[in-house]
Amino acid sequence: MKRALLFLFIFLTITCNAQASALPENKAVFQLGNDKYILNEKEQIMDTIPFISNGRVFIPVRYLAHVCGIEDNNISWDPGTQKVTLNLDHKYLQLKVGSKQLFENGQTAEMDAAPVIISDRVFLPARWVAEAYNYKVEWTQTSKAVIIYPQGDIKPSAPEKPAVLLVNKTHPLPAAYAPGTLEDFNGYQISKSIKDPLQALFMAAGKQSINLIVNSGYRDAERQKQIFDQRVSELGLQAAKAAVALPGFSEHQTGLAVDIVDDSNNYSWLKVNSWRYGFIQRYPEGSEDITGYSYEPWHFRYVGIPTASFMHANNMQTLEEFFYTYIGE
Numbered sequence: 001m002k003r004a005l006l007f008l009f010i011f012l013t014i015t016c017n018a019q020a021s022a023l024p025e026n027k028a029v030f031q032l033g034n035d036k037y038i039l040n041e042k043e044q045i046m047d048t049i050p051f052i053s054n055g056r057v058f059i060p061v062r063y064l065a066h067v068c069g070i071e072d073n074n075i076s077w078d079p080g081t082q083k084v085t086l087n088l089d090h091k092y093l094q095l096k097v098g099s100k101q102l103f104e105n106g107q108t109a110e111m112d113a114a115p116v117i118i119s120d121r122v123f124l125p126a127r128w129v130a131e132a133y134n135y136k137v138e139w140t141q142t143s144k145a146v147i148i149y150p151q152g153d154i155k156p157s158a159p160e161k162p163a164v165l166l167v168n169k170t171h172p173l174p175a176a177y178a179p180g181t182l183e184d185f186n187g188y189q190i191s192k193s194i195k196d197p198l199q200a201l202f203m204a205a206g207k208q209s210i211n212l213i214v215n216s217g218y219r220d221a222e223r224q225k226q227i228f229d230q231r232v233s234e235l236g237l238q239a240a241k242a243a244v245a246l247p248g249f250s251e252h253q254t255g256l257a258v259d260i261v262d263d264s265n266n267y268s269w270l271k272v273n274s275w276r277y278g279f280i281q282r283y284p285e286g287s288e289d290i291t292g293y294s295y296e297p298w299h300f301r302y303v304g305i306p307t308a309s310f311m312h313a314n315n316m317q318t319l320e321e322f323f324y325t326y327i328g329e
């Protein structure tokens, strides 16, 4: 009799757990332009970035599905029909690239955004999918983050700052900005976070017999002011403004930008290949009206490989275009 009760107890426990597994239980925070996200308080990494389009946040299908509790074997993609199917216990969801129709257990709903493909990655409108699996979805403007968590549960916290740092004539550095740990690179200071990628870029160039050196890296506000004042005395105020940033408005103060001397003297290899290492030519020729700066073939900004690849795939020449299109104002 005791034994029978024990079996009954185990049976009930298993059945209850099986039912409970269908309920939302994950907590996730995705940030626009950030290839890292937080899943149940642990940092995870993606091979691309979430972005916003027409006010809707898009997340790569695989990661969004994982957050909803759907494993790889329950995600299917049909390249022929361009349909993604997600399956979780009682909930079956189907979305089609370019279509606003959402099929949910045989019912059709109309979404206000359609899934997209960007360089072989399928992105889904986050809110529609997460809400279909009964998650609560919230947006935080200060950090440009989407928070996905079970209804009635404690909301996970979002990062304090946006992931993408845009510094230009209309976007000064945040008042409390600190460049973090700086390291030496051939006699110039740069952010520690870009040292390995810069080394990789220089080594790849070296294999093509292109020798690169850095001739400017991190500058503090005081150094930036000296450079600006010197240019004013040489060129006058107007010309100086087109060539040099005012203190507080220079990418060099981030520690994420470097000026590079290219001994092949045309920067053509760098222009074409730097994105593979996470760098972009920041002030390209023909984009002067967008960046606010004269063509500077030598100035490169580190944005990380996922963002640089995303920009490359979308043919985005400037960080401004990328930022205003995919990150928001």
Ligand SMILES: [Zn+2]
Pocket: 216, 252, 257, 258, 259, 298, 299, 300
């Ligand atoms: Zn520069």
